Amino acid sequence: TQLLEQSPQFLSIQEGENLTVYCNSSSVFSSLQWYRQEPGEGPVLLVTVVTGGEVKKLKRLTFQFGDARKDSSLHITAAQPGDTGLYLCAGVTPGGTSYGKLTFGQGTILTVHP
């Protein structure tokens, strides 16, 4: 069974601060996805990283996939209250018959105070 350890579980910061969320595993994933979830709604895909060492930017959010494709990080610059939510990383199981099965981390609840 593949596991993804996500940390920290909770982050409470002031507007304007920077933060990083980590996802780590001993398993290799074919790709890694990051989702954001608002209360009462389903997760919404933010980004997918596929290649080892890949870096993707989405406005103030920077996503990185580890060289060995076992870990990933999400960095937010100058956080805003609108960034508040649950952030989830999810690894795609490798293999042709995996059919996109995802292994999720436990999630990080981010609260950004004005």
Added chain:
Amino acid sequence: DAGITQSPRHKVTETGTPVTLRCHQTENHRYMYWYRQDPGHGLRLIHYSYGVKDTDKGEVSDGYSVSRSKTEDFLLTLESATSSQTSVYFCAISDGSGSYEQYFGPGTRLTVT
């Protein structure tokens, strides 16, 4: 937004009763998934489907069964609900292109008393 709906959105049921949750999509995507979300566990895969009548188990499939008789509908059944199945259930779909990006429904909150 992907056309994916779940019904019911909320349900309270008693221990031992059967429950069926429905996921309906209008995107004609081949792959469909059922997850449950519990505090501290993220989302965990229950069952998934890779085509009509093609389904397989996920990591937490005990006590659950699924059926997919047509592309647009994926049903999750709890044959005899238990309190440990109190959770929020999410359906997701994917067309399998790229990296199997998944699009989630709004969820069903199930309480088993």
